[in-house]
Structure formats: C-alpha cells, structure tokens
Amino acid sequence: MRDVAIISFAQTQHRRAVRELNEVEMLMPVLVDVVAKAGITKDRIDFVCSGSADYLAGMAFSFVMTLDGVGPWPPISESHVDMDGAWALYEAWVKMQMGDVDVALVYSYGKSSPGNLRRVLTRQLDPYYLAPMWPDPVSLAALQARAALDAGVVTETEMAEVVAASRRAALSNPSAQLRGEVEASSLLSEEYFVAPLRRHDCPPISDGAAAVILAADDVARQLCERPAWIRGIDHRIEPHSLGVRDLTRSVSTEQAATHAGVDKDKIDLAELHAPFSHQEVILRRALGLGDEVAVNPSGGALAANPIMAAGLIRLGEAATRITCGAADRAVAHATSGPCLQQNLVCVLEGE
C-alpha cells in the first residue's frame, strides 16, 4: 500500500446547541484551520471527501450547501458519504492508493440540536419491522448494556470508571463538551436514566465539525515533521437485526482489527468511538487492548459526540498524539448504527 498520513486535524469546540450559526458557518473555521495547520493553501488539495447525514439537518442534500464552504472553484474532484467522516477518510485513502492524489481534505459535521435526536435516530432502523416501534438509541444501548452485564463482560463499576476517566481526560481537551473531576463511586449513586444506563453512561448531544488533511509519501514528509502514517485501515458491518447478533461482543471490530493489523505490534494509545460507557469495555476486548494502553486521552465520545464527526475526531485525536511525539503506535476506531453495528479500525504510526 502507498504510504498515506494524517498531517493536520482541526475541530470545533463542541456544544450542545450552536444556534447562531448554520452548518456552513459552523464548518468554515474548521476548514480554514485545518488547511493553515497543514501549512498549505487550498490549491494543493487534489481530492475532497466529506461525511454527513441529511436527517440531522432535516433537509435533503445538506452537504450540497456545506460544499460551498470549501470554495470549490474551479470545480474540484469531490465525493460525499452518508456516513461518519471516518469513512470519508477511508474513501480518500483509497483514492490516494491509486497514485494521482497526493493531498486530500476530509471533513464531516453534525448539528443534532435542531431536532429531537433520540427520535431522529429511530429512522435509522429497519423501516418495516423496527422503526414503527420507535426504539431510540439509548434504549437499544441499554439492551446491549444489560446483555453485557448479564454475561459478566462488564460491571456497573467499570462503566462508571469509564465515565470518570473520560471526564478527567477531557479537562485537557478544549474541544470537549463535558469534563470534570468525578469519582466513579459518586456516579454510581445517581439514578438510572434507561436502566441499566445512567445519564452519564450516555453521550452528550453535540453540534460540531472536524476536518483532516491527508498527504502521501514525500509530500507528507515535506509538510509535517512527524506524520501519523496509516499502517492499516479496514471497516466491517454486522447484521442489522439485534436478535441475530451477540451484543456482548463487537465481531465487526474484531474483523476490522485483524485486517488493519492491530496486533502486529504494541499499541500505545487508543481513541475509541464508544458513545456509551459499556461499549468502551466491549471495544477494548474486541481490539485486545490491555491495561497499559491509554484509552481516549481526548475524553472520547462521552465528552463530546457530534454525530457524523465523532468517528473522524477519534482518528484526528490519535494522529495528533503521534505527531506531537506522545505516542508511536495508536489505534483509532469509529462506529455507526445501533449497538456498534458497523465499525472502522485504523492503525496509525510515527516514523
């Protein structure tokens, strides 16, 4: 495979509701920032790929408007996925493997505040057999958490510890929405929200955007002192119906990890897209991460969860820590669909 690296990452300060800005306005500063951090001008970009979901904006073709934020003139080579930006990054990485593209811009955004997110996400389910019952993502995650608790895969104490670690890590993340010093024991004294999930076991609802610049081979080396090289990237999907899946495992993460080569060497750091606390435990097991691995130094999706961008942010956060020398080998993960239905795994390395 051709060597491709993340050389620049930018994101918004994620908030519960960005009311005063439309999506283009929310995204623009991030695009300006990511290009400036890469030390390039827009005309160096050979390919652009973005990820977003029309259902969050409540309109068909919401990405058509945000493309204007890129300033695509003269016309550009560009594509869009109705998936998290991590998959937009995957498409750009594929394009770069073919040799003609040396620099790519990837961005994604999600503004969940205009609608009722729990109701909106029910529209993501099988339209004939599931969606008519309006099961929301928190309730589905609660089913998964119950299965994991019953199977002994996770305990409520571990879930609270995941949350406490996230809040503490987010103290040093200026983009995070939720942060603070909290003890697991005090979290456990709170009431259930949707049992066995307490409110803090669930991700915040966030508005936000993120962008990444990818560069290949020597172009990456010229533009970045320590590029975060993509050594493996793969994604897999599982059946949609929860009834045919083992919810206490993440089989598709295991498959993607194998194809991405996670176990080829020691992992220093992991950024996992686990919107619910119990999912972090499931994902650690799926990726074979031991206690020595620093998980979610950014605070993860429990600290800020701008849907459609939260996965790309995991790749950007992991890359940033490689670029600054804090880690040598990291795994970044993104998820989509109910109860971790679809998962992407990326291995990043410094040189």
Add this chain to the structure above:
Amino acid sequence: MGKERVAVVGIGQTKHQATYDGSIATLVREAAERALDDARMGWSDIDAVVIGKAPDFFEGVMMPELYLADALGATGKPMFRVHTAGSVGGSTAIVAQDLIAAGIHERVLTVAFEKQSESEAMWALSLPIPFQPPMHAGAGGYFAPHVRAYIRRSGAPDHIGILVALKDRLNALKNPYAHLHEHGITFESVKDSIMLWDPIRYSETCPSSDGACAMVLTNEKGGDEAAAQGRPPAWVLGTAFRSEPTMFAGRDQVNPRGGQDCARDVYAQAGITDPRRDIDVAEIYVPFSWFEPMWLENLHFAAEGEGWKLVEAGVTQMDGDLPVNCSGGVLSSNPIGASGMLRFAEAAMQVRGQCGEHQIDGVRKALGHAYGGGSQFFAMWVVGTEKP
C-alpha cells in the same frame, strides 16, 4: 487510473415501475442477484459492497445501508454508502471501481436504488429550511430557468425538446426494464401534453420510479476469466468526478464548467481526442428533454449553441452516428439514486453486447454520465471492449 485494471463482469437491474411490490431490501436484492447471476458468482465471492442512493428523505429511512447489510450479503464485509446528489449512481460505481483499481479488493458488488413510492421526492426536496431559498416545486421548477436560458442563448426552436422526449420514449419500448412503455406516443401527443414548468411539458419530464441497478466489478484476472468463458467484460477506461458550488455568481448553470472539466478528464484517461468520433454510444443523464442538447455541448460532442442541431438532424437517434440513451434514459425510468448507475451500466451493456433490442452494433467505447444537485455534481466513466 490506479494500479489494477477494472472489468465490469455482471450487470442487473429491476423492472422500473411506479410502485415496486416489495420491500426496499427485496428491491436491491433482486438487482444484486441478477448482477451476480450475470457474473456467474455467488454472495460469498464478493469482497465488499458499495451502495448509493439519493437523499434519505426520499424513502424516509436514515442511512438505509445499515438495514440493507443483510439483504446484500454484506455482513462480515466492508459496506460503504455514497451520496452525491443525482450523480450518486455514477459516483457509487466509481468508488467501487476505485477499491479494485487501488488493489484493495478483487470483486466488488455495487448497488444503487430509489423507491420513490415510499415517499414523495418533490416535497422531500422542498422542506423549508431557514436562511435558504425554498424550492417548493422539486427539480423541474429548479431546472426550467436553465432550459429557458439555453433556448435564449442558442436560438433552439421549441420542437427540440419534443424530439428528444419522443426518441427516448420510443427507445424505451425496446428496453423491457424501462418504466414507461408508451406505445401510442407521437410528436403531437408530446406537444399537446400539459406544460408543467414552462418550457418543460409533462411528456418531457422523467417519471417517478422504483428501481435498482447493480454491477459486479473485478480486477484484470476476473475480467480475463469472464472473457475466456465467452462473457466479454466491459473494461473501465476512465472515471472522473467534479463538483462546483451552489451559490457562486461566476457559475454557468447552462454549460457548467464542472461538467466540461469532468468530460475532458475522463476522455484524456480513455485516450479520446474527438469524442464525437471516438465514442460509439452514450448514456447521458437527461431528466428533462432539453438536457440532451445542453449536455451534448457540455460533453464536447457539439460546439456551444450547436447541440440542438445534432438532435434535429437525428444524430442521437439509434440509427444516428452518436446514439444517445438507447435504453430510454432517465426520461423513461427514474429511480433517482439508481439513474446514474443505470447510465454507467447501460454503457457497459452496450460494450458487452447485452442490450437486446436496443443494442447498437459494434460498440467499442461508450460513455456513462450522471449529474446532480443544481447541475453542479458530475460523475462519468468510459468503458470499452479493449483493455486500457
């Protein structure tokens, strides 16, 4: 172009119709099974699935690929969802071909669909959004001013749009999968049909269709094997996409630069110097009849202002020297998300000699074209009988 040569070895589509009597999963699976049968493959032979469709509001299902993973045999595999407006069917095929060209996978299934009967596309496009100009009339109301500008600039006579509509609907009679089979259609009946968005008449407008299209793409080895078994593949000779802004005063919506650049790019890859001479047949995204002469110019088949003269002279008829939309085109079947892939697939079918009654003899190179948004997203490929 990439490291690996890419071959189209399987193509399938559903019978396009106003209301498909089945679920979305049944619809896409029917097209996919036909493509697999055509490729002499089974579900386990496929490495990855790339699916595309137009806005999720058209069916009222958010990210439907999640629900369709089972129906498309994608579980345990990579499944990828593309969405680039009306050009999406074409873009989806390009993303699928990239996976092979980059050497990542050997056999990729790509599918595109729309089930318009589940919802109402025109009103899905007309949701009122703060701070944005409302459409309130779907695509026809949006594009009519572009057509009027074309007529004013080129001096094209009124009957050009009628000729295109009549040609495509008559071609559709030769395509069993086409939605509209209007046996009694005449020049007069098109002319007398109700004016919807002046100058676009009812019979010059695409229908609302349920339908799906699927293709199996392989690397060179797979293409050679198919050829050795007497099933000639279509080789991908070039692919390109281009996008341009919605809100930009310097844009020309009638002859967009994005389309011109995209065509130049794909022709250069395919070694085409004179498209009118080198391309034997074209499947062009024409949802409203006047877009045929407009795109003939945009795609460099005719000089600016001259496209309508090719239509009038019968050049784009099946017996002309540049047959366009022998399948009946978007004007005869419009499952929106699949319409772009149908153009790509029909171009490949012409190269493979699979078109039956609407087959053109001796096709060596064919163009598939799709566009979307406000004439701002373009996807194209050129396929041929010979390896690149």
